Amino acid sequence: xxxxxxxxxxxxxxPVTVRRMFRSAGIFCDGIMFGLVNDGSIYxxxxxxxxxxxxxxxxxxxxxxRGQRGPVALPYWRLPERLYDDPDELAAWATRSFAIAERKKxxxxxxxxxxxxxxxxxxx
Numbered sequence: 001x002x003x004x005x006x007x008x009x010x011x012x013x014x015p016v017t018v019r020r021m022f023r024s025a026g027i028f029c030d031g032i033m034f035g036l037v038n039d040g041s042i043y044x045x046x047x048x049x050x051x052x053x054x055x056x057x058x059x060x061x062x063x064x065x066r067g068q069r070g071p072v073a074l075p076y077w078r079l080p081e082r083l084y085d086d087p088d089e090l091a092a093w094a095t096r097s098f099a100i101a102e103r104k105k106x107x108x109x110x111x112x113x114x115x116x117x118x119x120x121x122x123x124x
Contacts, residue, residue: 013095059078
């Protein structure tokens, strides 16, 4: 998918940048990745509260196959087709996905805390 098309599509939301990543591309705003482009489809960052809206639209989660492990799902769901023709609604969905990405980026990392606690226990 053409990066210029993506920038124009998301212009009603805010200025975005598109960066290549592996076989895909990330959609960024203010340095925070809130979208993903893969195989000609756009996916937006989700959380437990936004997934039902994507499900109602008939969207699916982004998945990829990782070696012998089978499919791996990431917290990105396919942009509903109708939003390509509705800039205001697309901007609303992008705003929510950006807020989710922003919260996740700045949330305390529970896993890191657990690891450091486990290390402290080992030292005692």
